[in-house]
Amino acid sequence: MNQFKTIPAATGRMLIEGQLSESLGGKWITCISPSTGADIGKVPDGTTGDVERAVSAAQSAQTNWAALSVAQRAHYLLKLADALAASTDELLAIEVASTGNSITGMKGDISSCIERLRYFAGLGYELQGNTIPESSNKLNLTLREPYGVVGRIVAFNHPLAMAVHGIASPLVAGNTVILKPSEQCPLSATLLGEIASKVLPAGVLSIVTGGAEVGNAIVRHPQVKRLSFVGSVRTGLAIQRAAAEVAVKSISLELGGKNPFIVFPDAPIEQVAKAAVLGMNFIWQGQSCSSTSRLFVHDSIYDEVVQHVTEHVRAIRIGDPFEDDTQMGAIVSQAHLASIENYVRIGQDEGARLVAGGKRPTGTGFEKGNWFEPTVFSEVRQDMRVAREEIFGPILSILRWSDTDEVIDMANSVEYGLTAAVWTSDITKAITTAKRLQSGYIWINGVNTHVRSVPFGGYKNSGTGRERGIEELYSYTEEKSIQITL
Template sequence: MATVKEQNFEVLETKREHYGMIINGERTDSSSGETFTTYNPATGEAIATVAKATTEDAERAVQAARDAFDNGKWKKFPVNKRQRIMMKIAGIMRSRFNELVSLEIMDSGKSLSAAQGQVMQAIEDFEFYAGAIVGHRGSVNNVPGQFQNVAEKEPVGVCAQIIPWNYPLMMAAWKIAPAIAVGCSVVVKPASLTPLTALVLGEICVEAGVPQGVVNVIPGSGSTIGNYLVEHDQVDKVAFTGSTPIGKNIMERASQTLKRVTLELGGKSPNIVFEDADVDAAVDGSLFGIFYNTGQSCEARSRLYVHEDIYDEFMEKFVAKTKQLSLGDPSDKGTHIGAIIDDSQVKTIDEYVQSAKEEGATILAGGKPATVEGFENGHWYEPTIITDVNHEMKAVREEIFGPVVVVMKFSNEKEAIKLANDTVYGLGSALWTTDYARATRVSKAIQAGIVMVNCPFSAFPGTPFGGYKQSGFGRELCIETLDLYTETKSIISYFGSRPLNPFGL
């Protein structure tokens, strides 16, 4: 294994047989010596062993983060110094771009194009927040009389950040970058199914010059390590991306110490195609909206509503192109659909599809687990289109988290809006129309944090990402995210020539 020395931190090749935790700026194994194995979803083969954190390790990580925050070294860095280190993190990531992409593909089974886009956005997140913190200042406010009010921004403290398995590196960047940009310290718990790139990102942060204890990464059980962090009285904030049921549990646990909580949760996002839409553009955008990242996206547009006047034309093209999507080697640039994360998720997806069939739905494409030549031991599911559905069906109401879309007709704008909003979720949404006035009306009427108009893309650095209703609260990826990691302190000063005597005594 090739290594080099840089800034007293041993830089290892990204691909290796074992990955340790990052606690207080050092690689370390579990206090129990326990490890777990992470597998390639496309092949079923073992990739590496990973140190499995215990509550003792979690305690060490929290105390390291607490000490790093309380000693003030990082939060007292001048903004331009923090900015330089943020840019160095991005620079190291760029220099190791292909390594990170390769590791992300192996650990998550996602396609090459998806991995490339997500690694690039992770890099751009650090660059974005390096610039954003320059203008993130307090304010001086006018107060009548001889008074002055200064509102200062201060980092909130120690942040526990719990990362999902579907976007391992990108979600880690979404959380680490704004937190450390404002001077917080973090304890990151990556998903056990996909821990590798988050661990490497933690190493890169140390390599770039982030002080010891500011970024800690501890893989382990969500029910054990995640809950320990959420309940810890020395953790000031929790940021979680994952399922709505777990988000509710985290919110309840965090309430015992009144922690700040940011939750980016599940979705069942609508995709509305109006009769005046550019049908070809809508077909292509709808394909991406549901089948990107193998449908394993919280904002996947999994409910497709098509106006009755163009339904037949749209569906003919949509079904034909769905059947042209390529499943196969995730590292092949011609592959559209990568692997499902594990066999358990394949079974969950199939249970939803079979339940729809039992309730009278029609499968127009896919509808079963797939076998891919050369990858027979991997986990795959065919891109699936379900029609003849209604809003009482389980497959229509619940998040499937796989390459499955349900399709319904609608007859007018009012009906489309009603159908779109008939859900407990409110994360993403999309609409296709050439009528600008309609686009504006419907965008305002849809109850979702993100509306994509004639566009299949939901997130860029600088654009708020988050949901309404049971899709959570708080916005990531934007300037406003910095406020989630800061406290506002109001300082009122008197500068009059005579002492104040309010009681007149």
């Protein structure tokens, strides 16, 4: 039995003014395990008043935080990284229990958190300005300065990773941060707050748990000039509207994806099949905005690819997310499971052919929790809802094509444009196709790999802004121009 198998119920608290805190409203959010349906803990259900306290503390702390040298701020981030590394086992246990994601996948998330803090700690000296020539008696230069108080609102699918990734760059740039985790999986963020309270100066990081009231209060607060959100398009649009009603704000959004994986007839079939399954992110139950959920296969190899993909998908091991050999865990909530089941019915009603999965698994261990089999539809058309709408679940749609212009038009026909993959041995064809795709992150003969400093973000309704590199760091600063007359 895995040492993390039994998880005692946890009581998380918010981090405000450097102290662990309950909500002013006195209410709590109960956290439910997706894999067992058991109560695994609770966190405060925050209020507008809690956000006000957090912003006030962040404002008070920001001046002194920004006055520190780059080396001093970097030192704090490195201390936080070390503290997280020392708490890896506890963080991992909470992440697996609260998300339903497999322990194998979540181990990568934890290590990524630590690496991200260390990466941005070392990137601080790159916040450089410029000198611009004009005349012999004038010197023009630019400085990069922090916004002040920054709001970060993150999604449920990678709770700790998104929380830590969300604070690293704004902190090293000299901002203070108000972080709101998803109300669906907030436990690990409260443990992050507990760890940070022993490392960071009071007020530099605040973590406020709760639902829409907390999110709206952060978005609408006039002193939160810079916002970042990870989640759905609908919520991203609502954030833009709400923020615009109170102040001019800088907003970056990482939203949905309905990402194409285009296979040319010269691509190696077995490698394509493995990559298609990997790119669908079944390890996260398909709950990933970067999943390549539309597999476009050339007509000449379509049947073979469908056969190989189906075989690989049927072999995926679903089960206890705490077991090392589990390849797919449980769906985050009952409501989301019901939505996925509904999409299977929609696909069948529209004429798609169900070739794998499509139902809840049966047998011992699946009596409770939010389980669903990895699912594949073939003979999907681009006008079907399963090919147009983001399902955010373990459903892969395989479409047929024969003309390059046609497949590019189909790939670009949805409102999203986050990731894409192109597979062919013809490098000219690969590059020209990639250039025509309206996506922000494209793999050629690969899928689902991310390099630390390569910018990540989407076109169209998949979002605005880029993260994971120097562009992200710059985005948490304002540029000031100074002219000196000699």
